[in-house]
Amino acid sequence: MLRIVALALAAVCMAACTKNSSAPSERGTGTSFFVTSATSVTGNLGGLRGADARCQNLANAVGAGNRTWRAYLSVEQDADNGNRPTDARSRIGSGPWFNAKGVKLANNVAELHAMKGDATLFVDERGEPINGQWIGSPTPVQHDILTGSRPDGTVLAGFTCGDWTSDSTTAIGQVGHSDGFGANRDTSGSNSFWNSAHANLNCSNTAPRGGSGRIYCFATN
Numbered sequence: 344m345l346r347i348v349a350l351a352l353a354a355v356c357m358a359a360c361t362k363n364s365s366a367p368s369e370r371g372t373g374t375s376f377f378v379t380s381a382t383s384v385t386g387n388l389g390g391l392r393g394a395d396a397r398c399q400n401l402a403n404a405v406g407a408g409n410r411t412w413r414a415y416l417s418v419e420q421d422a423d424n425g426n427r428p429t430d431a432r433s434r435i436g437s438g439p440w441f442n443a444k445g446v447k448l449a450n451n452v453a454e455l456h457a458m459k460g461d462a463t464l465f466v467d468e469r470g471e472p473i474n475g476q477w478i479g480s481p482t483p484v485q486h487d488i489l490t491g492s493r494p495d496g497t498v499l500a501g502f503t504c505g506d507w508t509s510d511s512t513t514a515i516g517q518v519g520h521s522d523g524f525g526a527n528r529d530t531s532g533s534n535s536f537w538n539s540a541h542a543n544l545n546c547s548n549t550a551p552r553g554g555s556g557r558i559y560c561f562a563t564n
Contacts, residue, residue: 374407375562376440376448377468378488378521383556386489386504386516386546391418391429394507398560405443405468407562415538415559417491417498418506431538432456432496436563443470456496459530460486460523460537465559473557475522487518487543487554494539504546514546518554 379401388394394414402412413434421429438451448464449455462477465488475486491503502517504510517539525534533540538559543549549556 373441373445374402374405374443374468375410376442377401377560378465378473379557379560380467380469380471381557382485383489383549385510385556386507386514386543386549387510388414388416388489388504388507388556388558390506390508391416391421391423391434394558397558401468401560402562407468410562411564412560413563415490415492415496415561416503416507417496418503419498419500420506428498428500430497431490431492434563435561440561442466443468452496456494456538458537459535460520460540462486462522465521465537468560473521475520475553476524476526476528477522478528480522483550483555484553485555485557486521486524487540487549487552488521488537488557488559489516489543489549489554490519490538490559491517492519492538493517494533494536496538499539502542509546512545512547515542515544516546517541518543518552519559521557 394416398412398414402408415431417431418429420426440448462472466472473486474481493499499517504516505514519536519538520540523535544551
């Protein structure tokens with residue numbers, strides 16, 4: 344009897360130790376996609392370079408900084424592309440991509456853009472879900488993720504918060520729903536699109552309509 348109790352206690356200890364040893368840096372080692380835990384009050388992210396730096400810094404913090412990270416954002420004039428438009432889909436490598444839980448998001452660019460939002464897949468760099476319309480979600484809703492893109496990942500002109508340098512009330516940005524839900528878990532129309540659900544209210548405040556200035560980050564290698 345004592346031997347059975349001892350074995351049971353050992354099993355419990357092993358499970359607990361395994362759980363406790365799963366530190367963020369270890370969990371993030373294989374990560375190649377995440378939604379940022381960091382937020383922004385406005386649509387001014389410092390342009391693509393500032394957004395990319397945000398992705399890289401958050402990846403560094405969870406031990407995934409050995410990869411090259413890019414923000415999933417489209418712009419109309421990209422200084423690093425001869426001031427020509429740059430599509431978000433062209434910035435993120437070829438896949439496959441895995442989230443911080445080790446779950447595959449998509450194998451390639453085409454598969455990625457055929458997906459719908461999903462709170463269990465579109466998680467932050469620590470593996471935490473983003474507040475949304477999903478059952479049991481904390482408040483406030485923050486599932487509006489800045490992209491400036493059409494559903495196919497190409498730039499949506501006039502919806503990029505001035506190429507992510509503007510905090511103006513007259514500028515707007517396109518957002519996607521990370522959980523794939525609109526109000527009352529509506530999945531009709533564009534509500535289920537992870538990258539192109541609707542426009543935000545304006546770029547001076549990302550909170551109205553369900554945002555917090557988060558972005559998607561992808562490893563290109």
